[in-house]
Amino acid sequence: MQPESTAQEFPSPDEGREDTWLASLLWNLMRWPLIGPILRHPLIRDYITPKEIKxxxxxxxxxxxxxxxxxxxxxxxxxxxxxxxxxxxxxxxxxxxxxxxxxxxxxxxxxxxxxxxxxxxxxxxxxxxxxxxxxxxxxxxxxxxxxxxxxxxxxxxxxxxxxxxxxxxxxxxxxxxxxxxxx
Known part of the structure; x- marks a missing residue:
């Protein structure tokens, strides 16, 4: 169950960004049943951006x-x-x-x-x-x-x-x- 706000906070991998592989990785991790809820937690999600992943x-x-x-x-x-x-x-x-x-x-x-x-x-x-x-x-x-x-x-x-x-x-x-x- 993915909150609607997650899709807006984390860029879609098809937005033509130079860090597309990071956005794609993050996007896919957010959907995993065990990892996604942890990554979407308010204390964590604000620090997880493509720049922070890099x-x-x-x-x-x-x-x-x-x-x-x-x-x-x-x-x-x-x-x-x-x-x-x-x-x-x-x-x-x-x-x-x-x-x-x-x-x-x-x-x-x-x-x-x-x-x-x-x-x-x-x-x-x-x-x-x-x-x-x-x-x-x-x-x-x-x-x-x-x-x-x-x-x-x-x-x-x-x-x-x-x-x-x-x-x-x-x-x-x-x-x-x-x-x-x-x-």
Missing amino acids: RFFRFATVGACGMVVDLSILNALVKLAGWPLLYANSVSFSAAVLNNFTWNRLWTFPESRTRPIRTQLPQFALVNIIGLFINNVVLLTVYHLIRGFIPDPWDYNLAKMFAIGVVLFWNFGANRLWTYRGL
Whole structure:
């Protein structure tokens, strides 16, 4: 059951826009029985526009690069340096956060460069400290659930990728609403 206002708020994919693929994606997601009601919720729908979808994909792309940084450092610290998983995860996560802040400021939210970095970096860091806590909880929970069923190092890498996926949505939402508010 799709509200009539949704058709007016979200562009039809055949309107000849340059972001047609985004409009088409959004239009189709709105009609899915499980996803549509969530996307149409008043607290969410005002933030879901083709421009925001494009930003989310850029944010996710930057996050994928951050994941490479994160997993590389995590594996080097655990396997080569013999660090405990929790400590290695905290260091690798922090390195990925610095990488992601730089690229999000330059590419995902280029308008943010008009704001002082001394304001944005602490905001971004605070969001990501909460993200680190979530990441560590999810990582350790999933790791302990699958350890023994999946061989090392696949067990903690799979747990880490799951944690990254969970934290992606927290980081995007919190940074979009606070660090990059009004852009």
